[in-house]
Amino acid sequence: MIPYGRQDITLADVEAVVQVLRSDFLTQGPAVPEFERAVAKKVHARHAVAMSSATAALHTACLALDLGPGDWLWTSPITFVASSNCALYCGAWVDFVDIDPRTYNLCPKALERKLVEARRLGRLPKVVVPVHLCGQPCDLARIHELAQEYGFKIIEDASHAIGGRYRGQPIGSCRYSDITVFSFHPVKIITTAEGGMAMTNDDALAEKMALLRSHGITRNPTLMEREQEGAWYYEQIALGFNYRMTDLQAALGLSQLHRVDAYVARRHELAARYDRLFASFPLATPWQHPDGYSGRHLYVIRLRPSHSGKTSHRQVFDELRDAGIGVNLHYIPVYRQPYYEKLGFSAGMCPEAERYYEEAITLPLFPTMSEEQQDQVVSALKKVLGV
Incomplete structure (x- = not known):
């Protein structure tokens, strides 16, 4: 059987993972931030937040944008369920915008028509998630114009799209969005086995997503609510999750990134x-x-x-x-x-x-x-x- 997609694991990839296995860190070590810096540099983004999956990245992106009960998230119907499930995880409502018949991406014309009606009904979305289906970029410039007019935030679901470009800029640069999410599942363009990453140019969003991926726990004194009791001290200041990427995954991803x-x-x-x-x-x-x-x-x-x-x-x-x-x-x-x-x-x-x-x-x-x-x-x- 010829599969529709298949990962490519080279000897260099194996050696990168073995090096981590022989190191002092398997989970939270130096490989994760190194991978984050490399991807951020590659796509011209200020921040990268590595996570256990693209689904985790979508979820934390929604939370970072304060999506919650009573809010609406709109996305394309032709996508994996994670693109809309992330709204339901936050207690928000979800709705769908029809696709463009040529690109199969979320159609800006259909989006505008739906926004006009939603404004009349008082049900405008807080977040719109355009999906770069098959890797082809959405019409981000037009969607961004509509975001400026109607006041919604944009999360690019770029699970299919690392290595692509839009109007000369790398997908992931967040020029037209608040957050961009990549997937590193084995059938995607590069892999970390399982894993994802959220890109943003917003310092506060990056800080919040990094907090949420690790139980909402911080050791940063500037974020703590009480005086430190000792070198061991940490605080949970938000309800977060265990959405962290391991050093093993990051080492594989960093090796793969060289070939993207x-x-x-x-x-x-x-x-x-x-x-x-x-x-x-x-x-x-x-x-x-x-x-x-x-x-x-x-x-x-x-x-x-x-x-x-x-x-x-x-x-x-x-x-x-x-x-x-x-x-x-x-x-x-x-x-x-x-x-x-x-x-x-x-x-x-x-x-x-x-x-x-x-x-x-x-x-x-x-x-x-x-x-x-x-x-x-x-x-x-x-x-x-x-x-």
């Missing part, structure tokens, strides 16, 4: 080759906006509704799996999940997202993929579609 540009470049090469090979196929290949340079985390095709024959969306998916092609579907609209239906959501609320879900298939794409493997994917799809 090469990984993204290779993904672009493979995606361009797919585009050429699929030129005559009855499907839509991923459209790329000229304002951005995608991280190319995923390669999503869409079957053309006009294509006739036995090959329904489900049949194409199943027959590719049967042929040893590890296709996937990113994602089921979040509001169609049973948990969200119990909250009052129902199918059909975002028409473009529904159309996407009926047509989309994620094909294998990863840096170590060979052209022979890619030819196998193309050949299998050609056979399934009968072209």
Whole structure:
């Protein structure tokens, strides 16, 4: 089976982790801050706060922005559930903004229409989470303009997008947002096994997220409420969590970070080759906006509704799996999940997202993929579609 994504672990990665294993620190040592500094420098951000997962980073980002009961968070329906679950963790309400039919990202036009209505109803969002789906940057400049007009904060869910750029700036620079979140899951562009990171240019937000990731405990005298009782003294000054990244994970991530540009470049090469090979196929290949340079985390095709024959969306998916092609579907609209239906959501609320879900298939794409493997994917799809 050719997987849709796969990590690349080199001897240098293994040696970096082994070095930590032989050191005095396995959890909270020098590797975590070193990794944070390296990522911050790479993406031109002032602060980086490493965490145990991107979900943890999204949660603490929401808390740092004081999202809570009575507040609203809006995000895209075509994303992993963590992009909206982070609002529910805070006791806030969540809602969804339909996607752009070409980029599959949150649509700024749909966002503006929804904001106009929300202002009339007195239900404007406190936070909007645009998702850089497949690594392609959202229209951040326009979303930022709307944030200035309607008063919401922006958390970029850039789980797919490290190594990408928007209008010449690295994703993660937070030029158009308050916080940006990266994921380092194994199928992402670089990995720490599990892990995530929140980027920000705001000193107070960085300090609050760092506090929340470690139980809300501080040893910083300037933050304490009482006089120190001794060198052992610490205080819990907030209700935090155990969301810390380990030195083992950070060492792996730091080693991988050296190859992020090469990984993204290779993904672009493979995606361009797919585009050429699929030129005559009855499907839509991923459209790329000229304002951005995608991280190319995923390669999503869409079957053309006009294509006739036995090959329904489900049949194409199943027959590719049967042929040893590890296709996937990113994602089921979040509001169609049973948990969200119990909250009052129902199918059909975002028409473009529904159309996407009926047509989309994620094909294998990863840096170590060979052209022979890619030819196998193309050949299998050609056979399934009968072209």
